[in-house]
Amino acid sequence: MNPLLVLAEHAAGWRGATLDADLDRHARRALIDWFACVLAGARKEPATPMARALAAERGTGQAVSYTDGARTGLRHAALINGTASHIVEFDDIWRWGVYHPGCPTIAAALAAAQTRGTDMAALLRAMTAGYEVSCRIAQAVQPSHYDYWHTTGTVGTFGAAAAVAVLLDCDAEQTAHAIATAATMAGGLQQAFRGDGMSKPLHPGHAAEAGALAAMAAREGMTGALDVLHGEAGFAAATSEDTGKWDKPLSLIGKPLAITEMTIKNHGCCGHIFAALDAVRELQRAHGFTAEDVAGVHVAGYAATKNVCDRPEARTEQECRFSTQFTVATMLLHGAVRLSAFDAVRLSDPAIRAVMPRITVSQDAECEAAFPAQRSAKVTIRLRDERELYQFQPTRKGDPDAPLTDQDLSEKFLELVGPETGDDEAKALLEALWKGSALPGLVALR
Known part of the structure; x- marks a missing residue:
């Protein structure tokens, strides 16, 4: 069986x-x-320098670049919006694939839908297809793919290609060639976010643009290697332990659809820290201690919690979003890790810096064995009065088994969008997204 077909x-x-x-x-x-x-x-880096770098090439079209509100071409909008959507680290997760499908898939799909002048229903159908294709590919190459690759940059290319192919009315053969061509343009190294720098959000931006290009070219007759996913020198062989574990992902297509099983983030940082943050919050609520009462915190989690997020010396915004020490200290002091956690005042806050050295991280065999289907953590907090508190957190608030409600999601939307557009405009946009039949278009930022 050829998985691509x-x-x-x-x-x-x-x-x-x-x-x-x-x-x-x-x-x-x-x-x-x-x-x-x-x-x-x-309006944050690296979306803004990317938009400036490409200003002379913006061109014309009906797709919207939300960084500057300009109407532009499909590929340009996919690149800029895909990049912008990954910056604040609040984007969705498909936990079985260690993957953020929304950033590349929706950026490309919306740009294509706006370009084609379709309606909301067509966009939602294309998104559903892009999520399903890319999530199943992610599932086939994990967990070893995540040793070196950033799945959102690699597999996201397939999500974008499939979604745009649907909107371009590609038949199955053309769609296959779109996915095949996307494979050879997929990329995104994990080292890009193990250190500082701006290139991590570019991964889904590039994936959105490359996938869109692959679909546009396939619609016009360009062909790709149809064995590129599972071949001996193909995508899976190059980016995982073998040529892919395809039987289970293919058997699960649509059972249920991936877009119905999304994790919606409840914290504005790396998802590998979420279980620990939830555990700390619950322990603090249950026992009523403050950060000053804490003598030490130990977080035991799966490999990525240790390898990606054990950053005791984090200083920059990028580093702190991936630092268990910074985010747990913030949770202890402020009760939440939202956008304000990473403003300039918080990044240098002496109170947070004083708590960070008390926090340690290790890998736990049980948590690692359950990954990626389960994102768990074991948190032990030692108090100065010699009490020791422990919590095993088997999942994260926002995961499919502990989902955010529609009301929770609406509140998150208004919290993030209100400061950018004004509260009334944010509420109007939210209403249109929940109920509207027309595509969202230009949005005026303050």
């Missing part, structure tokens, strides 16, 4: 499909969450 056939089937009420709701939740992220990040 199976996935292409599935994606092409969404061209004229009907979304039932439950699927429509889940797809709108993904779109609302993406808009919250893209508008919160639209």
Whole structure:
């Protein structure tokens, strides 16, 4: 069985499909969450320098670049918006693939839908196809893919390609060639976010643009190598332990659809820290201690919690978003890790800096064995009065088994978007995203 052909056939089937009420709701939740992220990040680096670098090449078109509110071409909008949507680290997660599908898939799909002048239903169908194709590919190459690769930059290319192919009315054969061409343009190294720098958000931006290009070219007759996913020198062989574990992902296509199983972030930092943050918050609520009462905190988690997020000396915004020490200290002191946690005052706050050395991180065999299906942590807090508190956190608030409600999501949207557009404008946009039949267009930022 050729996995690429199976996935292409599935994606092409969404061209004229009907979304039932439950699927429509889940797809709108993904779109609302993406808009919250893209508008919160639209005027931040690296979206702004990227937009300046490409200003002379912006061109004309009907797609919207939310960084500057300009109408532009499909590929330009996909690149800029895909980048902007990953900046504030609030974007959705498909936990079984260690993957943020929304950033590349929706950035490309929305740009294509605006370019083609379609309606909301067509956009939601394309998103559903892009999520399903890319999430199943991610599932096939994990967990070893994540040793070196940033899945959102690599696999995100397939999500963008499949979604745009649906909107361009590509048949199954054309969609297969779009996915095949996308494979050879996929990239994104994990080292980009193990240190400082701005290139991590570029990964989904590049994925959105490359996937869109692959679909546009396939629509015009460009072909790709149809064995590129599972071949001996193909995508899976090059980026994981073997040529992929395809049987299970292919058997699970649509059972249920990936877009109905999304994790919606409840903290504005790396998702590998979330279980620890939830545990700390619950222990503090239950026992009523303050940060000053804490003698030490130990977080035991799966490998990425240790390898990616054990950063006791974090200083910059990028480093602190991936620092268990910084974020746990922030939770102890302020009760939340939201956008304000990473403003200039907080980054240098002496109170946070005083707590960070008391926090340690290790890898736990049980947590690692359960990854990626379960994102867990074991947190031990030693208090100065010699009490020792412990909590095993088996999941994260926002995961499918502990989901954010629609009200929670709406509040998150208004929190992130209100400061950028004004409260009334944010509420109007949210209403349109929940209920509207027309595509979202230009959004005026302050």
